[in-house]
Amino acid sequence: MHTFSLPFGKEKIKFELPEEQVAGVLVSHAHEYKAPKSEAELVADALANPIGSPKLSELAKGKKNCVIISSDHTRPVPSHIIMPQLLAELRKGNPDIDITILIATGMHRATTKEELIAKYGKEIAEHEKFVIHVSRNDEDMVSVGTLPSGGDCRINKVAANADLLISEGFIEPHFFAGMSGGRKSVLPGIASKVTVLANHCSEFINSPNARTGILQGNPIHEDMLYAAKAAKLAFICNVVIDADKKVIAAFAGDREKAHYAGVDFEMKLAGVKPVPADIVITTNGGYPLDQNIYQSVKGMTAAEATCKEGGVIIDVSSCSDGHGGEDFYNNLKNAESIQKAMDEILARGRNETVFDQWEAQILMRMLLKFTIIMVTEAPQQMVEDMHMKYAASIDDALAMAKDVLAKKGITDPKITVIPDGVSVIVK
Template identity: 55%
Template structure:
């Protein structure tokens, strides 16, 4: 059976003998069809908000409006979302002073070229756009998170008369789902606040997993921060493999988000198909631009690979590692169990940058070896305790050698960030 796997802006294919293939884990999300265009979906959602008045109503009398938008690492179809949102805000107040604030979290700054690619040249030329920096942007402390960490948010948000956000909803490997409240935390929060929320205690929590919101301490902190920051309205979409919106919700940050999560869950939950070798991806561009982000797609494989098996991860990684701290936490210590012990001994106020990603990465490495197909230098991949490969065929041969069986069972996950694998 020939299976294609997204890799950057192209695909890599391989033939897998059917007697070895345990399953191809894909969500019906990618086969879901709608006759409406992306803009029509967004406009319809804006006309029918959930748990909230219309955005145009909220905008009346509000002069200083901040519209939080996702950054370059998120495949949000902003060209279909931002213009209708701007139109709706100006319908309520034609003279509103609108700032589009890019929610980078702790990511690098979004470039001008990436902004044009994301929003289109017209929006970039005509609108006021600022990029959040978790270390240098002006910040305000607005309270203490339920977990005990300081809640420090970009001053632009706190000073606004109206705060709204766009985004998309996908399975998230420790926040349950992306979207909504994540526009605030980690989106426009200080590094101090992000580190406290992503502490080792929470990352190790059994409820801090894909598809779980209730009882998830990371999610609960995020909701508290978003409410405190007065996030008044969201527009979130669900996207398919082509990164096109197939469903949209608008309105209250909790109620509208819940409807989006319900829709997504109905399409992307899949049963695990245990195998010796599991092949996964990060869904291609833009989510596979660095190694750091690729850990997400690996967690889908983690849920279905056998103990002692092999995960083959495909991620182009043309933008490099994605986190220097992440790299050194892995590369500077050969004993990953020792590193895990150090993380678990730290309290939330001493969390170090990227340790949450490293903690999850070590957790899956303790279950299976990882062969990494990418454009990253081999020495970088080895430093991260993975085995480099430059084609699927090469990776599969290496995996068969590791498990000691050239007839080893295989499970394929063409898009590891679009499925919720149920063990």
């Protein structure tokens, strides 16, 4: 028997499969990579040796204020390690600099005080100045140009008015931006809803280049690069993490050069070849990435890349916060026909995008090809409203999957397992 342990919220779910049923196991090499130094030392080294940029302490000199864009509660960025060093570097170069930490919520809900403490530690959470970005607050935004897509590039005025704008984040495969990190802290991180909607239009999401691991020719990435430049993002500190959310590499410096260096490192570790199977079991990497169904679509796309058409994707995600977006949920719930709903989304122009349609579009893309079963803490009715099937356990999901396939004449299905669906690039 082959024993698996899958991340599920803050816990693990174990199950077994007969060896003869396992077609393959797709795992990022990041999970076996041994970092040469401690997490704090890796970040310190990156800051001491910035790529294509002066040191942060040099950039801080002569500046009245600095805004640090920081990822929100949905991202496993180890801010408790990165942020103290960023603050120390800034104050080393300029003890009097006024620092604001701008939480890049993108289109997510606001981060709570408890989540700030968990992310940064009590000292920083209670003594530093924080601003929570709210993309729907038009009065908080200012235009800084026009995106290549034609959309108005509007960002949080706190960032736009900064003498020095920097960001922290992490680099992982992303299901339509290609890779996370770098420029993504600005768009969608601190962008207006108007800008995000233009960038996440159905035309761009439908592009074959808007896929995991692809940057070249990716229209979503190109918009994001423009936004970061227009915002005058001067310096980034991005890390790569393993399955335990531990830092294994760090890259600091120029917003593009440092990011691309990190992307190259991650691409070498994350790339795996598909192992086609009738059933693919995937996850969203556990907490905090599997807090809701919205986020869990990412892990499903890894399964999409290796599941045989007409097969079954089993997504193991806690989703303790439920669907993660009312608009996303309603897009699916109100769809009498997935094909008809998809046609309606694809017919919308770049400036006609509605909230969360991109996530619905990607989930619908998969639902048109596969049966999706969720092993989750989300309510069964919610899952079924979204045209997926609900299972209380992996064994139940496998029984349901085999029943679905048996009706198609597949009686001995093979299974591919992806223990961390957001950490791999299946290509």
